[in-house]
Amino acid sequence: MSISTSQAADRCLGIALIVLAAFCAAHALSLNVPFSYDPVGPKAFPLGLSVLLGVLSLVLIFRPGLNGHWPDGRLALKLCAVLAMLLIYALLFSRLGYAISSCIVITLLARLFSASWRQAIITGVLMALGSYWLFTHGLDITLPSGTWLS
Amino acid sequence: MFDFLIEGFSVALTPLNLGLAFLGALLGTLFGALPGIGPINGIAILMPLAYTLGLPAESALILLAGIYTGAEYGGRMSSILLNVPGDAGAVMTTLDGHPLAKKGLAGPALGLSAVSSFVGATIAILGLTLFAPLLARVAVMFGPAEFFALMVFAFSSMAVMMGKDPIKTAIGAVLGVMIAMIGVDSATGVMRYTFGMPELFDGVDFVVMIIGLFAISEILLMLEHASRPDDDGKLPPLGRVFVSTKELLLCKGTMLRSGLLGFIIGVLPGTGASVAGAVSYTTEKRLNDKHGTFGKGDMRGLAAPEAANNASAAGSFVPMLTLGIPGSGTTAVLLGALMLYNITPGPTMFSDNPEVAGGLIASLYIGNLVLLALNLPLAGVFARVLTIPRWVLVPAIAVLSFVGVYQLHSDLAAIYLMLIIGIVGYLLRKLGFSLAPIILGYVLGGLMEDNLRRALAISGGDVGILWQSGISLFLWIAAAALLVLPWLLPKLMAGRKTGTA
Numbered sequence: 135m136s137i138s139t140s141q142a143a144d145r146c147l148g149i150a151l152i153v154l155a156a157f158c159a160a161h162a163l164s165l166n167v168p169f170s171y172d173p174v175g176p177k178a179f180p181l182g183l184s185v186l187l188g189v190l191s192l193v194l195i196f197r198p199g200l201n202g203h204w205p206d207g208r209l210a211l212k213l214c215a216v217l218a219m220l221l222i223y224a225l226l227f228s229r230l231g232y233a234i235s236s237c238i239v240i241t242l243l244a245r246l247f248s249a250s251w252r253q254a255i256i257t258g259v260l261m262a263l264g265s266y267w268l269f270t271h272g273l274d275i276t277l278p279s280g281t282w283l284s
Numbered sequence: 285m286f287d288f289l290i291e292g293f294s295v296a297l298t299p300l301n302l303g304l305a306f307l308g309a310l311l312g313t314l315f316g317a318l319p320g321i322g323p324i325n326g327i328a329i330l331m332p333l334a335y336t337l338g339l340p341a342e343s344a345l346i347l348l349a350g351i352y353t354g355a356e357y358g359g360r361m362s363s364i365l366l367n368v369p370g371d372a373g374a375v376m377t378t379l380d381g382h383p384l385a386k387k388g389l390a391g392p393a394l395g396l397s398a399v400s401s402f403v404g405a406t407i408a409i410l411g412l413t414l415f416a417p418l419l420a421r422v423a424v425m426f427g428p429a430e431f432f433a434l435m436v437f438a439f440s441s442m443a444v445m446m447g448k449d450p451i452k453t454a455i456g457a458v459l460g461v462m463i464a465m466i467g468v469d470s471a472t473g474v475m476r477y478t479f480g481m482p483e484l485f486d487g488v489d490f491v492v493m494i495i496g497l498f499a500i501s502e503i504l505l506m507l508e509h510a511s512r513p514d515d516d517g518k519l520p521p522l523g524r525v526f527v528s529t530k531e532l533l534l535c536k537g538t539m540l541r542s543g544l545l546g547f548i549i550g551v552l553p554g555t556g557a558s559v560a561g562a563v564s565y566t567t568e569k570r571l572n573d574k575h576g577t578f579g580k581g582d583m584r585g586l587a588a589p590e591a592a593n594n595a596s597a598a599g600s601f602v603p604m605l606t607l608g609i610p611g612s613g614t615t616a617v618l619l620g621a622l623m624l625y626n627i628t629p630g631p632t633m634f635s636d637n638p639e640v641a642g643g644l645i646a647s648l649y650i651g652n653l654v655l656l657a658l659n660l661p662l663a664g665v666f667a668r669v670l671t672i673p674r675w676v677l678v679p680a681i682a683v684l685s686f687v688g689v690y691q692l693h694s695d696l697a698a699i700y701l702m703l704i705i706g707i708v709g710y711l712l713r714k715l716g717f718s719l720a721p722i723i724l725g726y727v728l729g730g731l732m733e734d735n736l737r738r739a740l741a742i743s744g745g746d747v748g749i750l751w752q753s754g755i756s757l758f759l760w761i762a763a764a765a766l767l768v769l770p771w772l773l774p775k776l777m778a779g780r781k782t783g784t785a
Contacts, residue, residue: 143715144715144716147715151455158462158477161476161477162476165474165476167472167474172471172472172737172741173740173741173744173745174736174737174740174741174745175472176469176471176472176474176476179465179733179736179737180462180465180476180477183458183461183462183465186458187455187458187459187462190451190454190455190458191455193451194451194452194455197451199449199451199452199716200449200716204714205508209507209508212507213504213507216503216504216507217504217703217707220500220503220682220703220706221703223682223686224686224696224699224700224703227686227690227696227699228696232687236683239679239682240679240682240683243675243678243679243682244675244676244678244679245675246507247506247507247673247674247675247678248675249673249675253675254675257675257676257679258679261676261679261680261683262683265683265687269687273333273336273337274336275336275687275691276691276694277687277690278690278694
């Protein structure tokens with residue numbers, strides 16, 4: 135990771151933040167209150183923040199700092215896999231129910247963090263059932279039982 | 285004037301609250317000891333579950349404060365044994381802690397850090413007891429204009445003190461305040477930044493925010509730590525478990541000085557454990573490092589940041605309890621937790637909710653004793669936690685995060701929002717941002733706007749009210765001085781040098 139790519143990352147961030155600031159300012163300006171006793175209104179504070187963010191982003195563009203190491207190709211792929219896993223968990227959570235979806239996702243996540251299949255499956259089954267018992271009986275949380283199954 | 289403390293002890297000594305203080309200390313130490321999970325992540329993950337217990341406000345706060353102080357204790361383990369700081373506050377602990385462990389003195393190092401944590405925390409809790417009611421008495425005179433000025437001061441002290449990059453700290457705080465703007469505007473009923481999505485009408489939920497920002501982004505970061513070659517997850521042998529009296533006596537001055545220093549730094553709004561650790565370490569190094577032993581396994585180099593860390597953790601309760609301004613990222617999370625109970629901490633809390641303020645302070649005394657008693661003999665057991673493989677830890681965090689957010693409203697939209705916040709949090713951390721300013725901005729943003737608008741409503745729109753009173757004028761000048769001095773001082777010094785040359 136060279137200094138120049140790190141600075142490029144900060145410059146990109148600065149530009150993105152200026153776009154965000156402009157968008158926030160535009161949205162704030164579109165807020166209209168017909169009548170109010172409040173002399174400030176809902177506009178002023180977000181508008182001020184947008185200006186502040188814009189100024190700070192400009193400073194960032196002209197004086198970019200250092201940032202961390204970005205993941206290389208293989209790691210980025212794994213990162214996407216973990217994100218996909220979390221998304222799948224969210225999608226299955228209410229459809230397959232807590233116990234089954236957790237069991238599947240825990241097993242696959244453990245695999246992604248380099249457990250063997252045996253370790254992963256044991257972890258998945260034990261953790262899913264154990265936590266289900268703890269959450270429902272210990273903490274009285276209502277967990278989804280699965281719309282696809284009922 | 286210590287009535288609140290007597291009432292506090294009567295609250296904290298009930299069997300339920302005593303049990304919760306113990307449970308919090310235990311859970312906190314365990315979570316803090318987990319590799320890569322610092323105090324703030326620990327609280328973020330455990331807080332939603334603490335809610336489901338249906339506890340009254342003071343009991344919930346006692347539990348969370350126990351977790352907080354416990355996690356500060358536990359955080360040192362991975363610093364000393366694995367050279368991996370659990371959070372920013374523990375970075376300084378690695379400098380002398382890990383060399384000690386390499387010398388075969390891991391056990392005494394853990395014992396010493398437990399004792400110095402205890403000493404630092406005790407100094408700070410005494411300071412909190414004496415100082416908080418006094419400050420609360422001053423703070424009663426604060427109106428909306430003074431609070432607004434105080435928050436400006438808090439943000440500028442944070443921008444200067446926290447993190448390596450003041451610009452990024454400031455941007456983080458502004459982003460946090462902007463997230464707080466989302467939702468219906470309470471004064472006028474106008475929808476701001478909701479884009480017509482009903483899920484956003486009430487704003488971004490506090491629990492969703494902290495779990496996304498801390499827990500989910502941590503999962504993504506752990507993937508990188510896991511593939512680092514230098515991390516073999518092996519523990520060095522602990523050696524003898526107890527620290528000797530001679531070693532303790534060698535460090536007594538260090539502990540007392542660092543504890544006091546840590547408390548003062550903790551009280552300043554916006555500056556937390558990381559600053560306290562760094563300042564006390566460099567101070568002790570300057571005072572005591574006559575043979576160049578600091579950084580190579582000097583006991584005093586370990587005692588200093590540990591005492592200061594824990595002192596600043598307790599010290600940051602002072603501005604949180606008396607002014608409603610958190611002194612650190614973690615107290616910002618605790619403040620948010622209190623707001624969920626409809627308690628806004630502030631100067632009136634000592635008179636309106638003495639059971640909460642006093643109960644919390646009393647429970648800190650108890651928790652501190654419990655922690656010392658747990659940590660000295662059980663250091664070896666807690667150290668085992670470090671060997672938990674990531675393939676168990678990560679799925680567990682994922683499950684706790686999902687259930688913690690789901691139980692709020694049994695709503696999947698909150699889970700998607702949590703994932704989005706987590707990805708943004710991960711990117712920001714990769715870009716060199718620290719998360720504490722974001723969470724401070726998020727917690728303080730709404731209060732800041734409220735106070736500004738209330739002040740201007742009182743004055744009928746005249747901006748002059750913001751700096752009319754002596755207190756607010758002082759705070760504005762202090763804030764400006766904080767922002768300008770670090771930039772101006774080196775230039776003045778350089779100017780003097782060229783002048784004499």
